[in-house]
Amino acid sequence: RIEIRHQAHSREVFVAGAVMAAKWVVDQKKGAVYAMTDVLA
Numbered sequence: 273r274i275e276i277r278h279q280a281h282s283r284e285v286f287v288a289g290a291v292m293a294a295k296w297v298v299d300q301k302k303g304a305v306y307a308m309t310d311v312l313a
Contacts, residue, residue: 280286293311300306 293308296311297306
């Protein structure tokens with residue numbers, strides 16, 4: 273059996289990622305479809 277666990281001590285990192293993605297998407301072509309890998313590239 274393989275088990276993978278994740279624990280976050282704060283929501284701050286999730287908020288930072290959401291803000292980064294929101295800033296990124298503002299400059300992208302309207303109507304296009306993107307993946308999270310596009311945001312992180």
